[in-house]
Amino acid sequence: MTDVDAVRGDTVDDDPIAAADAVVAAIDPGLNSPGVQTRDVVLVAGPWLAGSTSVLAVLRERMPQTVFVESTELVAGEAPAAVLFVVSAAAVITESDCALADLASRYTDLVVGVVSKIDAHCDWREVRDADAAILAERDPRYERMPWVGVAAAPDLGEPQLDELIELLHDRLANPDVARRNRLRAWETRLEAVIGRYEADGSGADRAARVEVLRERRTELSRARRITRTERSIALRSQLQQARVQLGYFARNRCNSVRTELQEDVAGITRRRIAAFEDYTRRRADEVVDEVDAGVTEHLGGVAAELELSMPAGRALTSGGPDLPSPPLKSRVLETRLMLVLGSGFGLGVAVAVSRLLTGAAPRLAVAGLVVGAVVGLLLAVWVVGTRGLLHDRAVLDRWVGEITATLRSTVEELVATRVLAAETALTTELAAREEAESLVAADKIAEIDAELREHAIATARAAAQRDRRTPPLQRALTAVRADLYGNGIATGE
Ligand SMILES: Nc1nc2c(ncn2[C@@H]2O[C@H](COP(=O)(O)OP(=O)(O)O)[C@@H](O)[C@H]2O)c(=O)[nH]1
Ligand SMILES: [Mg+2]
Incomplete structure (x- = not known):
């Protein structure tokens, strides 16, 4: 870890991306990029009819200096700076909603859970807690995910998004966001590569053909x-x-x-x-x-x-x-x-x-x-x-x-x-x-x-x-994970 810290120490101030890449390169110099394109945008995503478009519209209006996009506006391999995962307060999230959250936050560490339509559902806090518990259960990295309730298009009265806007301002201002996002992209990338080696090594792809x-x-x-x-x-x-x-x-x-x-x-x-x-x-x-x-x-x-x-x-x-x-x-x-x-x-x-x-x-x-x-x-x-x-x-x-x-x-x-x-x-x-x-x-x-x-x-x-290939990759993954989730001081939290 000292090597990694030392490498990062030189670069963290001027280039957070290079700092994140250094964590991996310290273990395997051959690993030079997680293969994603970082974009300074906030992705607003969520299941059908949860209210993403409404949230997006209000945020664009209220935070003109930040770019908000929907998932269709990103191409494959583009990593947003933050992800707002919008779910409706009407019901607790399902398995397919969780899969959507996984997909949206593939290359991004900063994920905010947004429970919408809180004007129409007074029990939204229970729904929010249930959603948070379900995602935390699914993957430890969701444990620290913040959750806020919003009403972007209420039937009566003004939209309520103040808490979300404040949270976003706060989080996006954090200088460590870019580095952590990059590490998160590395995590996904390393998992995928290891997964592919494992699949090839176990002959999983060939199993069907061999069976035939x-x-x-x-x-x-x-x-x-x-x-x-x-x-x-x-x-x-x-x-x-x-x-x-x-x-x-x-x-x-x-x-x-x-x-x-x-x-x-x-x-x-x-x-x-x-x-x-x-x-x-x-x-x-x-x-x-x-x-x-x-x-x-x-x-x-x-x-x-x-x-x-x-x-x-x-x-x-x-x-x-x-x-x-x-x-x-x-x-x-x-x-x-x-x-x-x-x-x-x-x-x-x-x-x-x-x-x-x-x-x-x-x-x-x-x-x-x-x-x-x-x-x-x-x-x-x-x-x-x-x-x-x-x-x-x-x-x-x-x-x-x-x-x-x-x-x-x-x-x-x-x-x-x-x-x-x-x-x-x-x-x-x-x-x-x-x-x-x-x-x-x-x-x-x-x-x-x-x-x-x-x-x-x-x-x-x-x-x-x-x-031959998995052990260094696994070591790199462990280092990335330790940096992201395991070591509070290193992540600056
Ligand atoms: N009561 C209420 N309805 C909302 C709210 N936000 C969105 N809706 C309604 O939910 C439906 C879906 O909204 P939309 O933003 O298109 O969701 P999307 O499919 O996730 O983009 C629309 O009928 C909206 O009027 C809200 O905060 N309160
Ligand atoms: Mg929509």
Whole structure:
């Protein structure tokens, strides 16, 4: 303190501003200005409708040698010589009024509390005391703030501002006012600079951004995990479903073609028997193609739903089923037996017919013989033919049963093979896509991490700077405060 006093001692008489600056410069020579422009004016400020304009008007009239301004007439960074904080006697001040007082008295030590409209509110003294207590509670520097009651625009009678005018004359005449105001500006300035260092050092400005980055990072990895699980579950269940549905479809097609062919066999004529085998083979091939098309369609749908590419179709080498021919020709023995039985039956009928005819008309014995032989022959041919046809139908019916069983196992195998192939293809593709997406996500996460690291480094750097810069500033602030409020002798009060 002795250094400061000594420095001030040299200059206080001729330049109060330099004297105040010396208090700070004694601690840190780098601090050369609080960055405000001192103006020799009195600021009249207060909440809306409190009566500032009325007070200002009367004061201008009564103190023509002093300049009074309203807050709109000051630009940012201009420090008035004194501040009149005008509040209405109608009610006690609120938080926003206090904030206004803080703002108005940022760079000024000489602040006077003015309670207006005391003509209309006879309890103004209680309001004044309450206001004074509220501000003193808010900041110790308001403790010594003087308060006066005024009536600048009374409803009746003359304005009452004598006490205020006297107080102003008295205070403004004090030679220490300019120095104290300058110190007050220094106090605000130092507090702001320290506050900024503290904020930077604690990373307060970056906290929101860092929080957003952390959230985005978590969200990214969570989303990545979920899509991966969802997709593989979807693929597995879709393929399972395809296996069941397509197997059912294949069996169904086989059953209906068997029924259709067996119906054909039941009514088949001798002429169609020869062509039936080819026809059946064609139908079997058609069934295979139909099932194959069904499989292609279904798997295509699965792939489309999962946004994967269409799995490959059936391998060209695997043709239709390998079907045996119907065993229609290997019945020599049976044919012979049938011929013998048929001839025997025909002979019997021929003998019976010719006997009948000869008995009825002996003259026609020869004709009867001929007719008998013809009828017998026809009957023998019919019996042999019909027996052959029925036999062939039975053989074909059995054959149809056998080949549809073969067909069924062929199409079931087709379904199983194709679904398995599709599973392999789709799983591989899905894995490749997962891989690519993981890379993209990893890139994004790395980007976020880089930014987070940058923030951490910048915050650490700011913290180091705070630790380096704050102590001298804090010392300067302590000195300023001690001079302003702590040391009665030094302030001349
Ligand atoms: N009764 C009474 N009314 C006042 C007094 N001073 C101002 N007013 C009234 O309060 C209202 C606001 O006054 P004004 O000076 O414009 O307040 P400002 O908004 O703070 O500038 C006006 O209607 C004034 O007539 C006073 O001392 N006594
Ligand atoms: Mg006004």
